[in-house]
Amino acid sequence: MDSLRSLLEDDEVRSISRRYLISNGFDGTLTCIGVVVGAYLSGVSDGITVFMIGIGAGVGLGTSGVWSVWEIERAEKQAEQLRIERSMLTDLDGTMVEQRRRSARAINAVASGIGPLIGIILPLLPFLAHDVLFSLLEATLVSIGIGVTVLFGFGAYLGSISKQNWIVAGIRMGLAGIVVAVLNLFVPSWSDLSGESSGTSLRAGRRRRQPFSPRDPA
Numbered sequence: 754m755d756s757l758r759s760l761l762e763d764d765e766v767r768s769i770s771r772r773y774l775i776s777n778g779f780d781g782t783l784t785c786i787g788v789v790v791g792a793y794l795s796g797v798s799d800g801i802t803v804f805m806i807g808i809g810a811g812v813g814l815g816t817s818g819v820w821s822v823w824e825i826e827r828a829e830k831q832a833e834q835l836r837i838e839r840s841m842l843t844d845l846d847g848t849m850v851e852q853r854r855r856s857a858r859a860i861n862a863v864a865s866g867i868g869p870l871i872g873i874i875l876p877l878l879p880f881l882a883h884d885v886l887f888s889l890l891e892a893t894l895v896s897i898g899i900g901v902t903v904l905f906g907f908g909a910y911l912g913s914i915s916k917q918n919w920i921v922a923g924i925r926m927g928l929a930g931i932v933v934a935v936l937n938l939f940v941p942s943w944s945d946l947s948g949e950s951s952g953t954s955l956r957a958g959r960r961r962r963q964p965f966s967p968r969d970p971a
Contacts (some may be wrong), residue, residue, distance in 0.1 A: 766857045769826075770864035771914075775907050777818045777876040779926070781869025782907075783933050784810055785876045794894045800883025800892055807877040814869035821866035826858040833844040886962045899929040 785807055786858050792803045834854065876899045880891040887895060905927035912922025 760808035760856055762861060770861050773822055773861055774868040777865050777868035778872040778907055781814050781872030782900045782903050784814060785873040786897055786933045787937055789893050789896045790934050793889060800880035800889060803875050805962055806881040807873055811870050811873035815866045818869055819862045823862040826861050830854045830858055840880050843874035843918060872903055875903055892948050901927045904930045
């Protein structure tokens, strides 16, 4: 426990973990906004279905966050350890230095996996109240609002630790959520694509059913 506490107080470990958490949380939130808007425009009529689709995306992004950061940090920490070993002419395997680096890698990976889960689960919560508190449109709008608020929180936090104007930093991050929601309005929905496909098939069928007209005799 003392070792974990000392790692969490380490500026480098905290900085790297914070970077992964916010970066992946940003990705997760924007992904969730895209999912809920796309689901509504595609005609999904059940809030639980939207929620489960979003959770599936969260599982994928969370797993990706943990797995990728574990492998990235593993390679980076190993390369750094090799440089130290060459300069010190000693083997650090099994030492406190090597164990501390492994523990730091685990903290970084966990932070990376938590980020997208925060960004996805929070905006999905209104869909659990579909047909109880919200219509599907209202749940979608509330979800977008929560997503933008989460993004604002990420930006405000980054602004506060970097001594910037936290309100401006929060607005810059939150604006990305609005942009994603608006861009999804211009993406053809599944119903539009299936309707166009059905219309094309119907026209082709009509052409095939046209009676054969023999040529007039010369």
